[in-house]
Amino acid sequence: MTTFISLRQVITSVVLMSLFAATIKRYSPTLLASRFSKPITARAMHIQSIPMWEGTGNNYAYLVSDEKTKEAVIIDPANPPEVLPHLKAKVTSGFNLTKIINTHHHHDHAGGNKEIKRSYDIPIIGGRDCTLVAETPSHKSKFKIGNIDVTALHTPCHTQDSICFFLEDGSDRAVFTGDTLFIGGCGRFFEGKPAEMHKALNEVLASLPDDTKVYPGHEYTKGNVKFAKKVLNNDAIKKLDEYSQANKETQGKFTIGDEKQHNVFMRVDDPEIQKVTGKKDPIDVMGALRSMKDNS
Ligand SMILES: [Zn+2]
Numbered sequence: 001m002t003t004f005i006s007l008r009q010v011i012t013s014v015v016l017m018s019l020f021a022a023t024i025k026r027y028s029p030t031l032l033a034s035r036f037s038k039p040i041t042a043r044a045m046h047i048q049s050i051p052m053w054e055g056t057g058n059n060y061a062y063l064v065s066d067e068k069t070k071e072a073v074i075i076d077p078a079n080p081p082e083v084l085p086h087l088k089a090k091v092t093s094g095f096n097l098t099k100i101i102n103t104h105h106h107h108d109h110a111g112g113n114k115e116i117k118r119s120y121d122i123p124i125i126g127g128r129d130c131t132l133v134a135e136t137p138s139h140k141s142k143f144k145i146g147n148i149d150v151t152a153l154h155t156p157c158h159t160q161d162s163i164c165f166f167l168e169d170g171s172d173r174a175v176f177t178g179d180t181l182f183i184g185g186c187g188r189f190f191e192g193k194p195a196e197m198h199k200a201l202n203e204v205l206a207s208l209p210d211d212t213k214v215y216p217g218h219e220y221t222k223g224n225v226k227f228a229k230k231v232l233n234n235d236a237i238k239k240l241d242e243y244s245q246a247n248k249e250t251q252g253k254f255t256i257g258d259e260k261q262h263n264v265f266m267r268v269d270d271p272e273i274q275k276v277t278g279k280k281d282p283i284d285v286m287g288a289l290r291s292m293k294d295n296s
Pocket residue numbers: 104106109158179187
């Protein structure tokens with residue numbers, strides 16, 4: 001009897017063990033794969049768009065953070081009532097807000113500085129004419145947001161103090177272009193000349209890696225495509241047209257490489273655009289395009 005029970009116990013144990021082994025065999029490859037498939041240097045740059053004055057200015061502020069070091073900065077927080085709740089949420093979740101960054105001095109970009117500083121007394125990094133600016137980084141100078149590398153790129157024309165900020169976290173790249181470069185367009189030449197915008201777009205920004213995602217200061221894509229279609233027809237413009245009809249927001253969805261294809265201001269050497277503008281020299285083409293757009 002005793003032997004019989006022991007045998008039953010043994011059999012039960014063997015069955016249970018086989019079942020357990022089968023389960024391990026079935027699930028362990030997946031578990032192992034998920035554990036080791038993550039890249040060793042996981043990227044941690046996080047970009048949160050904050051739309052402001054939707055339906056009128058269609059501006060964007062951007063809350064950029066390094067999820068590893070928990071450092072965050074706010075770019076162009078021009079309308080504090082729309083921005084402050086997001087800053088509060090970020091800080092409450094354990095992030096350290098270290099800087100206000102401005103792309104240029106216009107009120108719809110730097111106009112919120114004073115009020116933001118009342119809640120968060122942090123330095124303002126930006127163009128020389130920005131309200132309460134503490135530091136204007138020189139062209140191509142670098143600083144850090146946690147582990148994210150930032151390079152300041154001077155792009156005077158829309159304003160003389162316009163600066164684009166290029167951010168790199170491993171192979172993850174983004175550029176915050178203010179009112180210099182828009183998806184499919186560029187800013188008006190309020191304080192500069194066509195030669196300066198040509199340099200800003202087609203030398204400074206065009207030299208960034210093609211996979212750099214573009215985060216402009218406004219959602220102007222629909223209007224830009226409408227104009228682009230008048231001066232050039234290519235597949236990239238058609239694609240941008242379709243995308244902007246189907247999506248309200250286009251920031252961060254296109255790269256510098258895409259802009260070289262669908263942005264007419266970055267195609268001043270295109271024979272079709274030269275023909276439409278009646279100009280050959282790239283700077284003359286730039287000037288003619290801007291006038292046409294301003295009067296369209
Ligand atoms: Zn502006």
